[in-house]
Amino acid sequence: MLERFEEMAAGIEARPHLLRLGALFSETVLVEVGGDEYYLAFDRGHLVSVTGGPSKKTPWRFALVTDREALETFWQPLPPPGFHDIFAMAKIGRMKMLGDMLALVKSLRFVKEVLAIPRAAREETAA
Amino acid sequence: MSLEPITGRYLAAEIAGRRQRIYVEEAGQGRPVLCLHTAGADTRQWRHVMNDAEITGANRIIAFDMPWHGKSLPPEGFQAEEYLLTTETYMETVLKVAEGLGLDRPVLAGCSMGGRIALQLAARHPDRFSGFVAIEASDFQPAWYDIDWFHRPDAHGGEMGAALVSTNISPHAPEAERWNTLWMFMSSGPGVFRGDLGFYTRDDSLVGRLKDIDTARTPVHLIVGAYDFTCTPEDAARTAAAIPGATLSVMEELGHFPMSEHPAGFRPFFLEALAKMPAPERIAAE
Numbered sequence: 487m488l489e490r491f492e493e494m495a496a497g498i499e500a501r502p503h504l505l506r507l508g509a510l511f512s513e514t515v516l517v518e519v520g521g522d523e524y525y526l527a528f529d530r531g532h533l534v535s536v537t538g539g540p541s542k543k544t545p546w547r548f549a550l551v552t553d554r555e556a557l558e559t560f561w562q563p564l565p566p567p568g569f570h571d572i573f574a575m576a577k578i579g580r581m582k583m584l585g586d587m588l589a590l591v592k593s594l595r596f597v598k599e600v601l602a603i604p605r606a607a608r609e610e611t612a613a
Numbered sequence: 614m615s616l617e618p619i620t621g622r623y624l625a626a627e628i629a630g631r632r633q634r635i636y637v638e639e640a641g642q643g644r645p646v647l648c649l650h651t652a653g654a655d656t657r658q659w660r661h662v663m664n665d666a667e668i669t670g671a672n673r674i675i676a677f678d679m680p681w682h683g684k685s686l687p688p689e690g691f692q693a694e695e696y697l698l699t700t701e702t703y704m705e706t707v708l709k710v711a712e713g714l715g716l717d718r719p720v721l722a723g724c725s726m727g728g729r730i731a732l733q734l735a736a737r738h739p740d741r742f743s744g745f746v747a748i749e750a751s752d753f754q755p756a757w758y759d760i761d762w763f764h765r766p767d768a769h770g771g772e773m774g775a776a777l778v779s780t781n782i783s784p785h786a787p788e789a790e791r792w793n794t795l796w797m798f799m800s801s802g803p804g805v806f807r808g809d810l811g812f813y814t815r816d817d818s819l820v821g822r823l824k825d826i827d828t829a830r831t832p833v834h835l836i837v838g839a840y841d842f843t844c845t846p847e848d849a850a851r852t853a854a855a856i857p858g859a860t861l862s863v864m865e866e867l868g869h870f871p872m873s874e875h876p877a878g879f880r881p882f883f884l885e886a887l888a889k890m891p892a893p894e895r896i897a898a899e
Contacts, residue, residue: 564784567839573780574842577757587759592768594776 487519487554488536490561490604491526495533497603505531507596513589515597516549519557531596548585550601556580561604572598619663621684626709628680629702635710636684637677641669644743644893645719647711648676649727651749651870652813653763653774653806654797655683658724661876662883672887675719677710679703681805683797696808700816703730708741720890722746722883725844725869726813728835732852735833736822744832744890746883749841749869751848752823752855756814764804771799774806781869783840785878794873820855828858834886835859838867860889 498504508531515526516539523539525546537544552575559569568578575581583590590597621638638656640663650658656676663674678685681696707730711719721742723731728750735745758777763770775798782791798806826833833856837849846863853861864871864882871879 568842570784570840571780571842573758573777574840577842588762591758591762591773591777594773595779598776598779 487522487524488538491517491524491533491536493607494526494600494603495536497607498531498533498600501599504596504599507531507599508593511593511596513547513593514545516544516546516585518549518551520552520554533600546585548583548587548590551582551584552580561602561608563605563609565605572601617664618669619660624677624710624713626713628706628709631688633680633688633706634686635677635680635706635713637675637710637714638663639673639675640664641671641673643671643673644890645673645675645716646887646890647707647716647719647721648674649707649721649723649730650676650679650682651725651727652809653682653778653801654794654870654873655679655801657683657797658794658870658873660873661879662872665876665880668880668884668887671893672720675714675716679706681802681808687802696804698726698809698812700730700733700812700818703812704734704737707734708738711741718743720744720746720887722748722886723750724748724872725750726809728844729813729819732823732826732833732856733819735826735831735856736819737825739827739831742831744834746834746836746886746890747852748836748871749838749844749849750835751844751852752820753817754814754844754848756810760807760810760814763810764807770803770806771801774801775799778843778869781841781843782874783838783866783868783878785840785866786868786874790874790876794870797873823852823855824857826856826859828856832889832891833859834889835861836864836871836882836886837861838864838869838871840866840868843869862886 517524525537525544527535568574618640624635648659655678659676681687721731728747731745731747763774775795835853837846853859867878
């Protein structure tokens with residue numbers, strides 16, 4: 487899973503439009519996958535560090551809680567309905583969103599596109 | 614270089630006691646089909662249908678921008694108002710446009726909130742239409758988001774709205790049309806998407822009226838996309854089941870904005886829907 491997040495960090499640097507979209511995004515996001523914690527620290531759109539948990543002393547702005555199978559399905563080139571988008575995953579009960587929802591929504595396009603970078607990378611490999 | 618067959622004009626009408634200047638587009642000739650856009654968007658969602666010669670060969674496809682949307686300005690005094698769409702104003706707007714254009718019982722085709730109002734009109738003003746195509750439409754859904762997110766002084770409501778509605782666009786949609794669809798949300802006026810959602814997520818008055826729809830007189834066909842998580846196939850199926858005689862088609866690879874996000878995928882389903890609507894000769898004979 488750490489590799490996927492590293493893929494995101496590199497993917498952001500390769501996409502200037504994401505750095506423009508994320509220029510005001512300096513937050514720590516907790517992504518919990520099947521009980522494993524990953525703290526993604528963003529600084530002005532750059533994903534500067536990914537730290538594994540568990541941690542009770544790392545503050546985060548919002549958290550996305552899911553399972554490995556759901557996330558792998560989300561990263562497929564053509565995910566089935568419900569796994570194609572984080573809000574759809576929440577609606578089918580395969581993702582929970584916790585914390586400061588408004589912070590998430592204010593940067594929603596940036597967050598969605600960053601999380602989907604592994605999908606885009608697979609599409610590029612397949613092409 | 615090419616010139617599309619779509620033409621646009623402005624209709625002046627008094628709606629709910631206020632003067633409105635409404636932008637209307639059309640293409641084709643034959644049976645009139647009046648098309649309604651979704652919340653937070655405009656007539657451009659119907660651009661592919663209006664450019665489809667097979668559809669416009671026998672149908673006069675007409676769409677208009679609701680007041681506050683697209684090229685229809687908000688009414689005088691808007692600057693001090695909170696925009697909140699209501700069922701009554703929405704129905705009056707559709708009826709006034711049909712009257713202003715001199716349409717004789719058009720087919721009414723609406724998507725999302727447009728589909729919701731189409732079903733309201735099917736229940737309350739069936740004499741004014743010949744049939745109803747309700748796309749991504751249902752009896753009622755409460756919001757699974759906070760509609761106030763989309764109109765606040767510290768963030769761009771349009772960009773947030775677009776990022777949210779992207780949830781309902783199918784991954785099968787061509788990339789260019791996905792972004793054309795999102796552009797309308799990004800560029801809608803401040804508070805307009807929120808005001809539309811107020812109608813869509815708070816007014817449940819259609820629920821008790823569905824049983825009043827007489828599909829023997831005016832057929833009702835629903836279309837829903839499997840990637841729609843605002844109006845899910847389950848929501849559409851529940852709605853269709855409550856309308857005696859209504860029919861439903863599920864589009865496995867489409868989402869909430871099918872005519873705009875994936876025109877080629879939507880086309881066969883819209884043709885199927887139009888084939889279920891009364892032929893022009895039958896409308897004239899009645």
